[in-house]
Amino acid sequence: xxxxxxxxxxxxxxxxxxxxxxxxxxxxxxxxxxxxxxxxxxxxxxxxxxxxxxxxxxxxxxxxxxxxxxxxxxxxxxxxxxxxxxxxxxxxxxxxxxxxxxxxxxxxxxxxxxxxxxxxxxxxxxxxxxxxxxxxxxxxxxxxxxxxxxxxxxxxxxxxxxxxxxxxxxxxxxxxxxxxxxxxxxxxxxxxxxxxxxxxxxxxxxxxxxxxxxxxxxxxxxxxxxxxxxxxxxxxxxxxxxxxxxxxxxxxx
Numbered sequence: 001x002x003x004x005x006x007x008x009x010x011x012x013x014x015x016x017x018x019x020x021x022x023x024x025x026x027x028x029x030x031x032x033x034x035x036x037x038x039x040x041x042x043x044x045x046x047x048x049x050x051x052x053x054x055x056x057x058x059x060x061x062x063x064x065x066x067x068x069x070x071x072x073x074x075x076x077x078x079x080x081x082x083x084x085x086x087x088x089x090x091x092x093x094x095x096x097x098x099x100x101x102x103x104x105x106x107x108x109x110x111x112x113x114x115x116x117x118x119x120x121x122x123x124x125x126x127x128x129x130x131x132x133x134x135x136x137x138x139x140x141x142x143x144x145x146x147x148x149x150x151x152x153x154x155x156x157x158x159x160x161x162x163x164x165x166x167x168x169x170x171x172x173x174x175x176x177x178x179x180x181x182x183x184x185x186x187x188x189x190x191x192x193x194x195x196x197x198x199x200x201x202x203x204x205x206x207x208x209x210x211x212x213x214x215x216x217x218x219x220x221x222x223x224x225x226x227x228x229x230x231x232x233x234x235x236x237x238x239x240x241x242x243x244x245x246x247x248x249x250x251x252x253x
Contacts, residue, residue, distance in 0.1 A: 015039065016049045020058065020070065025137065029067040078135060087216055088120045091208065094219060094247040095122045101239055104223035109145040109205070110216065112137065114159035116146045124223065139164075141178055142171050144193040144205035145218035150178070151185035152207040152215045171196045190237035195225055202228050204237040206244040219244045 022030060022038045030038075036046045050068060053059035057073030091108045098106035099122045108120040115137035140146030140156065141164045150156050164173040172178045185191050190206040197203075203222030207215045221240050222228075228236060 012049065015041065015045070016053055019046070019049055019053065020074070023068075023070050029062055029065075029069045031067050035068065091217075091219070091247055092120065092122075094243040095120060098122075098219070098221055098239060098243050099124065102221060102236060104221050104228065104236070107133070107145075107220045107222070108208070109143075109218050109220055111140070111146075111149050111153070111156055111159075114140065114161075116140055116143050116149070116218075119217065138197060139167070141165075141173075142167050142193065142197040143220075144191045144203040144222070145220045147178070147182050147191035147193065148185055148205040148207045148218045149215065151182040151191065167197050168195055168199050170194065188237065189241040192233045192237060194233065200225050202233060204233050204240050206237070206240045208244050209248045211248065219247070 018039050019035055022035055027034075032043060032046060032050070035041070035050070036043055039046065041049075050059055054061065054071065057071040058077075060069055060071040061067070062069060087110070088108060095106040095108060098104075103124055105124050106122045107118050109116050110119050111117070116139070117137050118133045118135065121134050138146070140150065140160060146156075160175075164175070164178070165171070166173050172181065181191065185207070190204050192202070192204050194202045201222060202225040203220055205218045205220035208217045208219050210216050219240050221236050
């Protein structure tokens with residue numbers, strides 16, 4: 001029996017990727033010592049890897065304090081990854097249909113590392129609207145998409161923080177209350193969030209299934225509460241559910 005040797009440079013590549021992943025929303029800047037501790041690297045090794053990443057603009061340094069942060073080169077790579085995502089292509093007709101039907105912002109959102117990430121978005125033409133958020137990450141418990149995914153992908157509950165952040169007076173910070181809301185998704189087919197992430201903003205979302213019956217993400221529709229309230233979130237919820245259902249079968253009427 002024989003084993004294939006790992007390709008030369010594999011360990012360095014894995015370590016370099018680990019350095020990039022060490023940066024988080026809570027820790028956007030880290031010192032060399034911080035990175036060495038997190039990655040169990042010597043300062044010499046970490047400095048060499050960081051230098052290589054910096055030369056490709058994947059890592060940058062804050063000139064004021066010498067700490068490291070993610071570089072602008074990652075923005076280009078991220079944009080390319082978004083453009084090449086097959087899910088975006090398949091769901092785009094549903095987003096276009098929702099925007100035509102409602103005049104509000106339609107988004108495709110997926111779970112990423114304990115957050116909800118906006119993978120695609122079609123903004124409304126209204127002056128007051130939610131737009132320009134592709135690539136943004138939001139709290140799972142305070143979003144309609146997050147609730148829709150919690151209801152259909154139970155493993156996401158394990159990724160919720162112990163203490164749920166309160167963003168507005170209406171944010172649900174009790175796991176019991178959140179569970180009651182997600183339980184209703186199986187009955188209604190969609191989830192709602194009324195001014196729970198930001199005052200004056202409401203949204204609805206439905207889980208997005210692929211043909212194999214697996215939940216890949218969520219379709220969401222959001223806008224100013226003042227514009228959505230007159231017709232009711234139930235109205236928008238039914239439209240999002242219709243779009244998600246028809247998207248699963250590859251047809252929109």
